Amino acid sequence: MESLDILENLASNLETMALNGFQATTVDNGQKDSSPAEMLRMKEQMSNQCFEMAVKLQAGKSKRSSCSASDAEKDLLDYANTLEEAKIIHFNKTLALHRMQVWHAISEKLKRSDPEAVAMRGLTSCSLDLCSKIKTLQQESCELQNQITDVKKQRLDLKRLTHEKMKEMDELKRKREHPEAEKYRNVLQKGQSHLEKYQKMATITQNVLRGIIIASQVNWRDDPKLRDISMTLEDIPI
Amino acid sequence: MSLLKPFSKLPGLNTANILLVENEEQFQQKLADTVVLQEKTVNVNVRLARSLPLPMENEESRPRIDLVVFIIHLTSELSFQSAETSLKYLDPGYFQGKVCFLVTSARNVSVPPERLVSVRTLAASLHCPLLCAEDQTTEGVTTAARRLLAILKVAAGLVPMATGLYLSTLTRCTVPSDIDQQNFE
Numbered sequence: 044m045e046s047l048d049i050l051e052n053l054a055s056n057l058e059t060m061a062l063n064g065f066q067a068t069t070v071d072n073g074q075k076d077s078s079p080a081e082m083l084r085m086k087e088q089m090s091n092q093c094f095e096m097a098v099k100l101q102a103g104k105s106k107r108s109s110c111s112a113s114d115a116e117k118d119l120l121d122y123a124n125t126l127e128e129a130k131i132i133h134f135n136k137t138l139a140l141h142r143m144q145v146w147h148a149i150s151e152k153l154k155r156s157d158p159e160a161v162a163m164r165g166l167t168s169c170s171l172d173l174c175s176k177i178k179t180l181q182q183e184s185c186e187l188q189n190q191i192t193d194v195k196k197q198r199l200d201l202k203r204l205t206h207e208k209m210k211e212m213d214e215l216k217r218k219r220e221h222p223e224a225e226k227y228r229n230v231l232q233k234g235q236s237h238l239e240k241y242q243k244m245a246t247i248t249q250n251v252l253r254g255i256i257i258a259s260q261v262n263w264r265d266d267p268k269l270r271d272i273s274m275t276l277e278d279i280p281i
Numbered sequence: 282m283s284l285l286k287p288f289s290k291l292p293g294l295n296t297a298n299i300l301l302v303e304n305e306e307q308f309q310q311k312l313a314d315t316v317v318l319q320e321k322t323v324n325v326n327v328r329l330a331r332s333l334p335l336p337m338e339n340e341e342s343r344p345r346i347d348l349v350v351f352i353i354h355l356t357s358e359l360s361f362q363s364a365e366t367s368l369k370y371l372d373p374g375y376f377q378g379k380v381c382f383l384v385t386s387a388r389n390v391s392v393p394p395e396r397l398v399s400v401r402t403l404a405a406s407l408h409c410p411l412l413c414a415e416d417q418t419t420e421g422v423t424t425a426a427r428r429l430l431a432i433l434k435v436a437a438g439l440v441p442m443a444t445g446l447y448l449s450t451l452t453r454c455t456v457p458s459d460i461d462q463q464n465f466e
Contacts, residue, residue: 055322085294087441088294088295088439091444092292095444096288098446099287099374
């Protein structure tokens with residue numbers, strides 16, 4: 044809120060300074076001065092108040108005979124919308140007018156040859172250089188961006204291809220295992236059952252031989268052949 | 282029926298008159314003092330009333346009222362009802378930017394939320410602004426006074442290029458629809 048106060052003070056000071064040529068006296072707070080700024084303000088206020096009353100009179104004249112509340116609401120919305128649009132158009136036009144005025148003032152200034160105008164011309168040429176530099180840099184960055192997007196696209200394509208290849212490989216692997224695994228499994232089982240059978244036979248025969256040698260009470264340590272045989276008898280658990 | 286009419290008298294030079302209507306007559310005085318202290322360039326006259334219609338005795342001496350402010354304390358139901366009955370004594374010309382509703386203790390937990398909603402619907406149906414004020418601290422009173430002064434200056438025609446009617450489309454109160462209410466809860 045303080046900034047608003049500061050702005051208000053500035054505006055009133057500007058008012059007084061604008062009328063400096065008319066020897067405006069300083070305005071004290073609370074005192075009613077007849078300085079031109081004050082009089083202008085009074086005039087503005089009075090014209091505003093008269094305008095309000097004129098609007099009221101206008102509204103009083105054009106009274107509609109029968110209007111229901113809902114109709115009035117709808118009409119009100121329409122009128123409010125048209126009013127808003129008119130306000131916006133007016134504001135835009137004022138802005139455009141101000142822009143044109145500023146541009147005109149700047150161009151007038153540039154044509155002259157004050158030291159200020161020289162400085163302004165230097166500034167404008169500087170800003171033109173900078174603008175052209177900005178343009179080239181922007182174009183370069185645009186190209187680089189395009190290159191980056193191309194590279195990214197290529198990478199994505201490659202990724203996709205590798206994914207597909209991996210999937211194919213997985214499928215092939217699975218397919219290959221299946222038919223070979225069938226025969227392989229059967230053969231393996233048969234081989235294993237054979238192996239077990241012969242292992243059992245070998246164990247039993249060995250145990251029988253061991254039993255015979257021990258039961259016959261032969262001295263197997265003296266005979267080299269018998270010693271070799273009995274030494275190689277393993278203790279195979281069944 | 283003694284209606285209060287906005288344009289029945291001539292305006293004063295560099296003057297603005299504000300009428301504060303409050304049933305409890307407690308916040309009016311503080312607000313009036315602050316308003317008069319805040320404004321330096323314009324003569325502001327504050328008139329206080331308990332309710333409308335205003336007494337007939339000072340009909341002649343009373344100046345033109347530029348802004349009527351209804352102060353509603355949400356803590357009491359009577360405040361709202363008194364404001365509603367007072368509304369009948371206002372000329373319809375006032376509702377084009379010359380009426381304002383000021384609500385206090387809107388943040389109070391003990392206040393039922395329906396009261397604020399009903400005040401809002403009332404303000405929205407009349408296309409009037411609704412201000413919330415904090416009446417316990419001096420800062421709150423100062424802020425409320427400043428906002429009232431801003432609206433008063435426009436309503437009295439003291440701001441160039443703006444009238445109450447012009448501003449009323451910007452400052453009017455709106456009621457959130459039920460969908461918004463549910464999301465809020």
